[in-house]
Amino acid sequence: MWISKQLVFLGEIERKFPYEGNHTIGQIIKNGIAVNDSMEDDTALAYKSSQGLVIITGCSHSGICNIVEQAKEICQDDRVLSIIGGLHLRKPSIEQLNGTITYLRQTNVRKLYACHCTDQPSRIALAQLGNLCETTVGLTLEYP
Template identity: 50%
Template sequence: MRLSVLVDNVALTDRYFLAEPGLSIYLEDGETRLLFDAGYSGILVPNARKMGIDLLNVEEIVLSHGHLDHTWGLDALIRLHTEAILEGQRRVPPTFVAHPDAFLTRSCDGVGEIGCHLSVEELFRHGKVLLTTGPLWLTKNLVFLGEIERRFEFEQTPPIGYVYTPDGIRDDTVVDDTALACRTPEGLVVITGCSHSGICSIVEQAREVCGDDRILDVIGGFHLLNTPPRQMRGILDYFSEVQPAALHPCHCTDLAAKIALAKVANVRETGVGLTLEYGFG
């Protein structure tokens, strides 16, 4: 598998890419091309172009959850496909994969919409839409983990605003938050969006779904911002036990959390422009 970071809060030093508070990761697994999240403003399009990545060939667009910093960049992708159709360019109609709650309206701190502002019906006009709460194998080695079982008490966090459902308004615990996992000969690579469901719970679900306890790498947002000491201790104890070969925390992970994680694991720099390759046997 080959992985490239298209959107992150920072770009790698001396790499002239655009950055923003958001996340988007491009993946190639054999002949399959996927996009995990779309960032906020659409900068994934020029960043991908500069990296030699053709987003019109992406077969599946997977959403980690419905927040704006992971979904509002879909507008730019839809414009890209629309212009390709008008110009007669070759394109692959994408399949959108997500948890069913990823398209609900959300509000927080007086902001009327912090969720995806595209509906399932609108996305259906541009490709297929596949909604699932369970794990879904996208390739022989790459799996969408589905709704994450929240296994650790120390990872329980307060709701983030409100979510508007057909049954009424409720506290938003971001139940749609999910991740990807890829099997490699050296262990699992876990690719996270924001880890609202808990980074340790996500890794545990990946180990369970894939039937492999070895963690080669975890890359993505860990949602560790001003983390309470008790939560941080639990996470550090967990990774001390799991012993991942590497961690690439980014996006919603602050410097203090990265420094703490570096005491128990091999934390590596992450940013727009980073490309990683993991082999298969």
């Protein structure tokens, strides 16, 4: 759903990468029965700047690679200027962490602002990309 000419709510994120977005978190009630919750309703925002996409996430339960792919498809732009938010990399499997790093490197993300849901070992691993930026209270970012 387009909120403005440049800002889009991505809706339910399609799971394309086998190494992410396939875990469950608690349970939900469906038709009166408790079932594992895989956060199918996880979503994010994408801002279309003149220099590329700015992807704004919450916790990225569906997987940051899945979110980026959906943003690129909806916005019809392969340039990713920034990713800001939680990357859901709290004690990830080696496969998920390596897959995420490989994907982000291939996508050529210019700035990565990893917030909550990204543990310190994952941040250290992400730092090898050379684009990990500090994210602190009071941070202000502006995009054209």
